Amino acid sequence: MNAKICFIGAGNMAKSLIGGLLASGYEAKNIIATDPSEEQRQALGSQFAIESFADNNEALMHADIVVLAVKPQILRNVCAEISSTVQAGSPLVLSIAAGIRTDDIDRWLGGNLPIVRTMPNTPALIQTGATGLFANARVNDEQKSQAEHIMRATGLTLWVDTEAKIDAVTALSGSGPAYYFLFMEAMENAAEKLGLDHKTAHLLTMQTALGAAKMVMESHQDCAQLRANVTSPNGTTQKAIEHFESKQLREIVEGAMTDAYQRAQELADELGGDA
Ligand SMILES: NC(=O)C1=CN([C@@H]2O[C@H](COP(=O)(O)OP(=O)(O)OC[C@H]3O[C@@H](n4cnc5c(N)ncnc54)[C@H](OP(=O)(O)O)[C@@H]3O)[C@@H](O)[C@H]2O)C=CC1
Numbered sequence: 001m002n003a004k005i006c007f008i009g010a011g012n013m014a015k016s017l018i019g020g021l022l023a024s025g026y027e028a029k030n031i032i033a034t035d036p037s038e039e040q041r042q043a044l045g046s047q048f049a050i051e052s053f054a055d056n057n058e059a060l061m062h063a064d065i066v067v068l069a070v071k072p073q074i075l076r077n078v079c080a081e082i083s084s085t086v087q088a089g090s091p092l093v094l095s096i097a098a099g100i101r102t103d104d105i106d107r108w109l110g111g112n113l114p115i116v117r118t119m120p121n122t123p124a125l126i127q128t129g130a131t132g133l134f135a136n137a138r139v140n141d142e143q144k145s146q147a148e149h150i151m152r153a154t155g156l157t158l159w160v161d162t163e164a165k166i167d168a169v170t171a172l173s174g175s176g177p178a179y180y181f182l183f184m185e186a187m188e189n190a191a192e193k194l195g196l197d198h199k200t201a202h203l204l205t206m207q208t209a210l211g212a213a214k215m216v217m218e219s220h221q222d223c224a225q226l227r228a229n230v231t232s233p234n235g236t237t238q239k240a241i242e243h244f245e246s247k248q249l250r251e252i253v254e255g256a257m258t259d260a261y262q263r264a265q266e267l268a269d270e271l272g273g274d275a
């Protein structure tokens with residue numbers, strides 16, 4: 001694929017995607033990015049050797065694919081600013097913004113555009129990302145494979161067939177890394193209270209998380225079976241699991257993810273619509 005990709009906004013997620021594309025052999029001359037910050041633009045040049053622009057419209061002039069990678073709160077204004085250039089060039093539009101619906105993006109950009117809404121996550125930085133994708137009705141098969149190619153450069157990609165499912169992906173894998181970081185923080189803190197020094201607690205927590213994740217990926221056993229394998233009858237794990245269950249860990253997780261899902265929809269209602 002040698003389409004010219006233009007990233008609008010070059011923050012954390014855009015840089016992860018750019019890094020992944022370059023690492024997978026995508027040519028630097030086919031990637032451009034915009035950012036208002038001079039410092040960010042210089043960093044793009046030195047880190048990735050790609051061309052960058054302060055002016056979104058100037059950058060978009062020759063783009064085949066545009067990736068909207070700004071915060072949801074400013075997406076409407078950015079779309080208004082670039083709508084005539086986008087209408088003139090009719091590129092494939094990818095959005096990574098949380099919550100904001102394809103219909104709103106399409107309307108802000110002037111209408112009738114092929115738009116793929118995606119939800120990546122920060123492990124994209126180390127090519128271990130997970131991304132959900134949803135295509136609106138104007139996206140053709142070639143454009144679907146272009147969108148998938150871009151997001152696959154940073155890890156796993158999965159298509160969903162309704163846009164609401166992207167909000168579920170957001171609650172699961174988009175926000176998910178933070179849930180694991182919180183759980184690991186809590187385990188480290190508890191281990192220190194049980195007498196381990198900070199470094200030992202940190203290293204054992206990290207290696208345990210990595211080992212558990214690799215076992216789920218590689219053992220062909222489901223999570224419940226892997227858990228059962230650790231849990232000796234009347235042993236230590238059983239005691240810990242009984243504690244988690246008595247404190248309704250599953251309900252807590254379901255509640256947290258439902259709140260994240262609803263927040264994605266609220267963001268769309270607050271920032272989208274005609275108001
Ligand atoms: N962080 C995460 O875990 C995930 C984030 N997302 C989504 O990705 C998007 C980007 O998030 P993230 O990378 O974390 O955010 P960042 O703030 O790191 O990146 C956004 C970038 O856009 C720049 N920017 C601001 N205004 C403009 C403009 N008018 N034109 C062009 N660029 C502009 C910002 O510059 P400056 O800083 O100078 O203002 C910043 O560099 C969000 O919509 C978020 O919902 C999706 C999945 C996961």
Ligand SMILES: O=C(O)[C@@H]1CCC=N1
Nearest residue numbers: 098121170174175176
């Ligand atoms: O917290 C957020 O809104 C963004 C979307 C998913 C991860 N970070």
